[in-house]
Amino acid sequence: MSIVVQKFGGSSVADAESVKRVAQRIVEYRQAGHEVVVVVSAMGDSTDDLIDLAQQVSPLPPARELDMLLTAGERISMAVLAMAIANLGFEAQSFTGSQAGVITDEQFGKARIIDVTPGRIRSALDDGNIAIVAGFQGVSQTAKNITTLGRGGSDTTAVALAAALGADVCEIYTDVDGVFTADPRIVSTARKIDEIGFEEMMEMAASGAKVLMLRCVEYARRYNVPVHVRSSFSRKQGTWVTDSAIPEAFLPARSAKAAESETESTMEQAIISGVAHDRSEAKVTIVGVPDIPGKAAEIFKTIAAQEIDIDMIVQNISTREPGKTDISFTLPKTDGSKAIEALDSAKAKIGFDQVRYDDQIGKLSVVGAGMRSHPGVTATLFEALSDAQVNIDMISTSEIRISVVTRADLLDDAVRAAHAAYGLDTEDNEAVVYGGTGR
Amino acid sequence: MSIVVQKFGGSSVADAESVKRVAQRIVEYRQAGHEVVVVVSAMGDSTDDLIDLAQQVSPLPPARELDMLLTAGERISMAVLAMAIANLGFEAQSFTGSQAGVITDEQFGKARIIDVTPGRIRSALDDGNIAIVAGFQGVSQTAKNITTLGRGGSDTTAVALAAALGADVCEIYTDVDGVFTADPRIVSTARKIDEIGFEEMMEMAASGAKVLMLRCVEYARRYNVPVHVRSSFSRKQGTWVTDSAIPEAFLPARSAKAAESETESTMEQAIISGVAHDRSEAKVTIVGVPDIPGKAAEIFKTIAAQEIDIDMIVQNISTREPGKTDISFTLPKTDGSKAIEALDSAKAKIGFDQVRYDDQIGKLSVVGAGMRSHPGVTATLFEALSDAQVNIDMISTSEIRISVVTRADLLDDAVRAAHAAYGLDTEDNEAVVYGGTGR
Numbered sequence: 113m114s115i116v117v118q119k120f121g122g123s124s125v126a127d128a129e130s131v132k133r134v135a136q137r138i139v140e141y142r143q144a145g146h147e148v149v150v151v152v153s154a155m156g157d158s159t160d161d162l163i164d165l166a167q168q169v170s171p172l173p174p175a176r177e178l179d180m181l182l183t184a185g186e187r188i189s190m191a192v193l194a195m196a197i198a199n200l201g202f203e204a205q206s207f208t209g210s211q212a213g214v215i216t217d218e219q220f221g222k223a224r225i226i227d228v229t230p231g232r233i234r235s236a237l238d239d240g241n242i243a244i245v246a247g248f249q250g251v252s253q254t255a256k257n258i259t260t261l262g263r264g265g266s267d268t269t270a271v272a273l274a275a276a277l278g279a280d281v282c283e284i285y286t287d288v289d290g291v292f293t294a295d296p297r298i299v300s301t302a303r304k305i306d307e308i309g310f311e312e313m314m315e316m317a318a319s320g321a322k323v324l325m326l327r328c329v330e331y332a333r334r335y336n337v338p339v340h341v342r343s344s345f346s347r348k349q350g351t352w353v354t355d356s357a358i359p360e361a362f363l364p365a366r367s368a369k370a371a372e373s374e375t376e377s378t379m380e381q382a383i384i385s386g387v388a389h390d391r392s393e394a395k396v397t398i399v400g401v402p403d404i405p406g407k408a409a410e411i412f413k414t415i416a417a418q419e420i421d422i423d424m425i426v427q428n429i430s431t432r433e434p435g436k437t438d439i440s441f442t443l444p445k446t447d448g449s450k451a452i453e454a455l456d457s458a459k460a461k462i463g464f465d466q467v468r469y470d471d472q473i474g475k476l477s478v479v480g481a482g483m484r485s486h487p488g489v490t491a492t493l494f495e496a497l498s499d500a501q502v503n504i505d506m507i508s509t510s511e512i513r514i515s516v517v518t519r520a521d522l523l524d525d526a527v528r529a530a531h532a533a534y535g536l537d538t539e540d541n542e543a544v545v546y547g548g549t550g551r
Numbered sequence: 552m553s554i555v556v557q558k559f560g561g562s563s564v565a566d567a568e569s570v571k572r573v574a575q576r577i578v579e580y581r582q583a584g585h586e587v588v589v590v591v592s593a594m595g596d597s598t599d600d601l602i603d604l605a606q607q608v609s610p611l612p613p614a615r616e617l618d619m620l621l622t623a624g625e626r627i628s629m630a631v632l633a634m635a636i637a638n639l640g641f642e643a644q645s646f647t648g649s650q651a652g653v654i655t656d657e658q659f660g661k662a663r664i665i666d667v668t669p670g671r672i673r674s675a676l677d678d679g680n681i682a683i684v685a686g687f688q689g690v691s692q693t694a695k696n697i698t699t700l701g702r703g704g705s706d707t708t709a710v711a712l713a714a715a716l717g718a719d720v721c722e723i724y725t726d727v728d729g730v731f732t733a734d735p736r737i738v739s740t741a742r743k744i745d746e747i748g749f750e751e752m753m754e755m756a757a758s759g760a761k762v763l764m765l766r767c768v769e770y771a772r773r774y775n776v777p778v779h780v781r782s783s784f785s786r787k788q789g790t791w792v793t794d795s796a797i798p799e800a801f802l803p804a805r806s807a808k809a810a811e812s813e814t815e816s817t818m819e820q821a822i823i824s825g826v827a828h829d830r831s832e833a834k835v836t837i838v839g840v841p842d843i844p845g846k847a848a849e850i851f852k853t854i855a856a857q858e859i860d861i862d863m864i865v866q867n868i869s870t871r872e873p874g875k876t877d878i879s880f881t882l883p884k885t886d887g888s889k890a891i892e893a894l895d896s897a898k899a900k901i902g903f904d905q906v907r908y909d910d911q912i913g914k915l916s917v918v919g920a921g922m923r924s925h926p927g928v929t930a931t932l933f934e935a936l937s938d939a940q941v942n943i944d945m946i947s948t949s950e951i952r953i954s955v956v957t958r959a960d961l962l963d964d965a966v967r968a969a970h971a972a973y974g975l976d977t978e979d980n981e982a983v984v985y986g987g988t989g990r
Binding site: 128131132135162165166168169170171172173174176177178180181183184185187188190191192194195196198199204205206208211232256258 | 629633
């Protein structure tokens with residue numbers, strides 16, 4: 113008997129009718145002989161409604177109480193889903209994060225899972241139940257306070273439970289068909305990715321692909337949990353995120369010919385998985401930093417003290433003044449003013465000339481494990497962007513990713529150009545052959 | 552430092568504004584130097600909304616899941632109340648029933664509290680916090696399932712916590728000024744009772760006075776917790792339910808003259824506390840029961856097997872047929888059809904002639920510890936009802952209560968007549984002197 117963990121987001125359980133539809137889908141898996149654990153988010157916009165309510169009594173509600181409040185959302189959806197399943201004649205029991213053994217640290221609002229002890233879930237399965245678990249929440253290890261996991265928390269709950277239970281697959285149901293080679297709203301010819309490795313998916317998520325959150329993929333990779341991202345509105349196969357073979361039991365029956373063509377398509381995709389983009393960042397440039405050891409460290413310690421995560425960093429010798437250098441980095445727009453304030457008050461101590469802030473930027477990332485062995489990938493990107501008249505502001509690379517910062521208003525053009533250049537468009541399925549100098 | 556437990560019902564925390572008002576009131580107690588524990592119900596009609604939602608997915612939702620669902624209501628109100636208190640600059644922490652140590656049996660929907668282990672509440676108080684506790688809910692002792700306590704559950708939570716913490720007083724905030732000598736909607740001259748003993752309050756609650764639930768008063772009596780029932784919309788003293796002296800710290804400052812007149816008023820009230828009424832019952836009459844030992848037992852075992860609580864029982868020799876008897880009893884209207892079905896199917900076995908059912912009845916009860924030593928109380932009631940042209944259907948008495956069943960449409964007249972006859976009307980504060988033959 114295989115174990116399936118299924119996660120349904122808020123839009124999949126927005127109202128009573130959707131809950132019933134989801135219940136039907138869950139029950140089919142039970143009927144097929146699987147042990148089923150379901151992780152569910154709060155219904156529709158109910159989390160936003162709770163946040164509104166909190167704002168009405170307090171502009172800055174205490175984090176502990178906000179977490180206590182928000183966890184009511186999943187408590188409602190999980191109980192209602194269990195009822196809907198029971199109404200179809202199947203046994204279901206709901207469990208809070210705490211009851212499901214989701215143990216976290218003490219960071220309210222963005223707690224990290226430090227252990228999962230799913231004894232009660234295992235017992236519920238042994239008793240023939242479908243187990244429904246509240247996503248997004250846990251209980252802190254020492255103080256036993258209720259915590260929430262922050263954005264993408266329910267996905268992480270699902271993967272963490274799948275890992276702890278040794279599940280065969282973790283299905284993430286969402287409102288799109290899977291992970292795409294680019295955002296279909298920008299690139300009309302974008303294709304659904306059938307299969308992608310953990311590392312590439314991590315780079316895609318880190319680069320702005322919103323279907324899966326980075327921490328969820330990280331968790332899946334660490335515990336080698338195959339993740340299947342798919343639509344809750346169709347029966348189509350979605351995107352498998354795994355480094356191993358897809359478990360046969362969860363693939364639809366198909367002809368040998370279809371299997372063969374799928375293999376081909378997978379080989380093509382091996383070079384470049386997709387093109388991600390991100391509009392949520394801003395660029396800070398610190399002009400005229402004395403070019404002596406320790407200055408960069410001072411700057412980034414100043415930023416880190418504000419608990420701001422920075423992304424790309426570029427340093428260049430200043431062209432205007434000898435002995436000085438310019439340092440640029442990107443950070444979430446939401447942290448922009450905090451960073452500027454901190455840098456301004458450290459200006460005299462660090463001794464730079466000025467700070468510039470630009471929130472009209474966009475980041476484009478090309479991700480693919482195939483990059484490692486195909487040196488021409490970078491040149492292809494630069495050529496494509498140049499042909500599309502897109503100027504590059506910053507560049508940063510990893511083993512399987514190239515990211516560039518462009519003007520915000522050129523980002524869509526850049527994404528389309530890159531998507532086409534790597535042969536990812538639906539009409540043009542042939543792999544680009546790379547060669548030439550460097551990447 | 553004294554400990555105060557305060558309970559606020561759903562109407563006191565119906566929206567953000569009410570929550571803020573309640574927070575202000577709570578904070579005043581903290582400022583006065585008390586340790587404060589607050590028990591709170593779900594906001595406004597939110598419990599009904601959750602029941603509606605459950606009905607939309609399942610006509611008969613599993614009890615475990617319904618309890619899981621309903622407990623979300625208090626989770627919301629308690630967190631929001633804690634936020635509102637924090638916003639006034641005081642430390643507050645909310646706790647679920649489970650976290651507060653409210654241990655119950657396994658009966659979903661009507662669990663009984665079997666233990667209270669308020670270790671976390673005590674710690675929160677020691678740390679200078681105001682503790683906010685979810686009413687109406689607990690966790691079952693063996694299976695660790697979330698349970699709800701049923702009607703009046705939040706009052707019971709408050710009294711149980713007050714007992715476990717050794718609180719000086721348990722304040723029950725409600726939308727009326729306290730317990731009245733009769734329902735003011737029926738008897739315009741009804742007065743607020745300043746002080747009443749546990750036993751009398753239990754009889755009042757059992758007889759239909761809705762301000763406090765019977766089980767809550769039972770709990771308070773068992774652990775000798777002084778209960779102060781009062782309005783959340785005014786600062787006036789309400790009704791103290793206690794067998795001991797009212798703690799001085801919780802009485803308003805008053806002149807010696809006022810104190811003297813209060814003592815007088817308390818003496819008057821000692822004879823009859825009030826007149827309660829109940830429209831929720833129906834009467835079942837079993838006609839022609841063979842007058843042989845064991846038949847009554849058979850009848851009431853049949854009823855008990857349906858888990859129906861019966862109230863008054865009257866048995867008379869049948870006037871129509873020798874060797875037969877008639878048995879009447881009252882029961883909640885909601886259990887009427889279940890009882891009739893059970894009796895019909897046992898008719899042949901028990902051997903009675905027929906069952907009659909009447910749901911157009913009302914019950915009036917006169918309650919007062921003073922009855923014990925004043926033999927004329929019953930005669931006064933019968934005379935008053937007779938003067939008011941109210942016929943009596945059934946009679947039942949206890950040490951400190953007389954109950955009669957009348958026609959439903961005469962109940963209001965009966966209540967007014969009794970209230971006046973015992974000198975409870977506001978305009979006529981003189982005690983009636985009893986004497987004469989028996990009661």
